[in-house]
Amino acid sequence: MDNKPIQLLLVEDNPADVRLLRELLKEISGSSFVLTVASRMSEAQAKLAAASFDVVVTDLSLPDSRDLASYRNLRMVAPAVPVIVLSGVDDESLAASAVREGAQDYLFKTGLDAHILGRAIRHAIERHVAEQKLIRSEAFYHSLVEHLPQNIFRKDLKERFTFANQRFCQLLGKSLEEIIGKTDFDFYPPALAAKFQQDDREVINTGRIFETIEENVAPDGEKIYVHVVKTPIRDADGRVLGTQCIFWDMTAQKRFELELQRKNDELEASEAALRKSNEDLKSAQMQLIQAEKMESIGTLAAGVAHEVKNPLAILQMGINYLSKKVPAGDESIAMVLQEMREAITRADSITRGLLDFAASKQLTVKSEDFNQLISDTLKMVRHELNKKRVELVKDLAESLPKVAVEKTQIQQVFVNIFVNAVHAMPEGGTLTVRTYCQQMTETTHSEGSRSSAHLWVGDTVVVAEVEDTGTGIPQEHLAKIFDPFFTTKPTGVGTGLGLPVSRKIVELHGGTIDIKNKPDGKGVRVTVRLQVRRENS
Secondary structure, three states: OOOOOEEEEEEOOOHHHHHHHHHHHHHOOOOOEEEEEEOOHHHHHHHHHHOOOOEEEEOOEEOOEEOHHHHHHHHHHOOOOOEEEEEOOOOHHHHHHHHHOOOOEEEEOOOOOHHHHHHHHHHHHHHHHHHHHHHHHHHHHHHHHOOOOOEEEEEEOOOOEEEEOHHHHHHHOOOHHHHOOOOHHHOOOHHHHHHHHHHHHHHHHHOOOEEEEEEEEOOOOOEEEEEEEEEEEEOOOOOEEEEEEEEEEOHHHHHHHHHHHHHHHHHHHHHHHHHOHHHHHHHHHHHOOOOOOOHHHHHHHHHHHHHHHHHHHHHHHHHHHHHHOOOOOOHHHHHHHHHHHHHHHHHHHHHHHHHHHHOOOOOOOEEEOHHHHHHHHHHHOHHHHHHOOEEEEEEEOOOOOOEEEOHHHHHHHHHHHHHHHHHOOOOOEEEEEEEEEEEOOOOEOOOOOOOOOOEOOOOEEEEEEEEOOOOOOOHHHHOOOOOOOOOOOOOOOOOOOHHHHHHHHHHHOOOEEEEEEOOOOOOEEEEEEEEEOOOOO
16 A cells, blocks of 8 residues: 555544544554544435545444445445444344445454554455456456356355356346345355355365366256356466356256166166066065055056066067078077077066966965075075175074975065165175074064964974164164055165065964064164974974
């Protein structure tokens, strides 16, 4: 600052505060002041209209104007003059609002000294001069970027818009006058505005270019994708004065990429389904077990099987036709056709089984070795265990009595239990499977079950306990886990039928299934009890 006296307008109606300010101005070293005092807003506005001032220091509580209206009334008359608010009210919210609307500083009268006042005045004038220079230097720049196809805007260090080209104005649906001086929070949802300002602060703090592809929101609420490049704005000395952002809409390209990715995912899923058709059909069969009040599931199973049989029949006809066209002696083609024929036969067999399964029927039980049944089922999920880095611990009791069960249905129950345990350990863990024999000490009957089967006191049962080291089940969910269609898994991972159907199968066998968090709070324990084979089974 040069030695020219600073023209200062003090807007204050308290004579004591006027005298204090006058004395403090005298103590400020390196600067001299020409002080003009106005005790009312109307007087201040008249003085601003009649003379030129370098800075205004104003109280917000005046006889004819109060709070932020006082600041706005001054800016309305002299928008180019920097304003410092000097208030006796220690109100952080009011201070933040004043600064956000453009006040250079907000000072409290209590504890004010010459050093604080002098620094605030110097900084206010310096910042104002710097922004004025910036505005003049941008004039030519504005003329160049005004009609570019990209959206372009600038902000100062307080995140206030200082420039926006017409394309950006059209995007927001606002005029330039409605944008200048505002922040992202005036136009965008809070979370999005905070994200934009966080990116700005990174550019300001690091001085580096920021580039990304991100989501944005159009004024009509539509989600769009934009390519964003933010750069620091510097003065002649290299100091960062603000940020500049250039972005352009790439929604069509992004949506094309997302759609392409979706198609690729569908293709991969389709290929995986073809490679694992047997496993997928078994999984579907598990979900479509006939249970009480689930006739609709049986109907769905029948519909699915019907839709699969028709394409299989067409494929069989095609293979029969191609078989007649195989060149004599070409064993490779004949072998491939034979493998395809066998695959269709297997798929058709599974489809017929699914149709049979859709209809209600009585259990066909046989005497089975329980430990062998468990071991065979574990082999079915061995791939899942290895893929998720789950360690298997088997503790199977010797010489267990046999159980009378329909093997495939009980295996479906344990496949569901094992898979649930694996899903509960996404980062790996330990799956423990334990079997033993037990004599019942109390009568059991599952809550909500309408089956007449009970385990009575004195009954001998075989027990399977399956424990995982996963995240456990929230207490509020434990009462709902057997409700049809209740699931906490993501869409596409679980249907909410696995546990209800499993309980139905176990109850049809006269057994029980119980699921609880382990006492140590580290995982879940599933307990399945089945009656031992009777002598006449």
